[in-house]
Amino acid sequence: MAAHKWKFKSHFRQGAYGWKGSALAAKRVAEAVREIRKVRRNDPVEAAEGVVSFFERIVPAVEHVDDSWSRLGGALYKAMDELVSVVEEAPLDDNAREALLERLWAAIQDDDFFYLHELPERWGELCAEPTVAGQWADEFTLFLKAHASGDGMMGLHESPHRRAVGHAAGGPLP
Secondary structure, rough: OOOOOOOOHOOOOOOOOOOOOHHHHHHHHHHHHHHHHHHHHHHHHHHHHHHHHHHHHHHHHHOOOOOOOHHHHHHHHHHHHHHHHHHOOOOOOOOHHHHHHHHHHHHHHOOOOOOOOHHHHHHHHHHOOHHHHHHHHHHHHHHHHOOOOOOOOOOHHEEEEHHHHHHOOOOOOO
């Protein structure tokens, strides 16, 4: 099946929304979710690709938005709630899932505005398989150990990295 030409991509270019763009960006988020949902019916693998592409594009597109009323944040939270299951339930082989997870993790790390902060909380679901989640938990644990100092975690105790380790492993870390 040919790759879907995502309409939402044209709405989420870098800097697409100015400081007054919260309402329009929230509307476009809802439209993107509907488009992904529609594609999911016939091609769940392509829909999972669309989800990751959406998350890669959203933060650069809305980085200048004043979201003091949390209109955009609320729309993104609702979108994440639905879109995580698209990736989780997609019948991806191990290599394809790993590629999507790598791209998704890069988007999370590039998010200086914490719009994607809920995704690490759902990392175990995104991994879909306990073995994949375990591999990611091992990588996150190595990251945390590498950044630990003699007297603590250098501020990482509440980071997405630490939360993702716990959730990928099946529960929060102490």
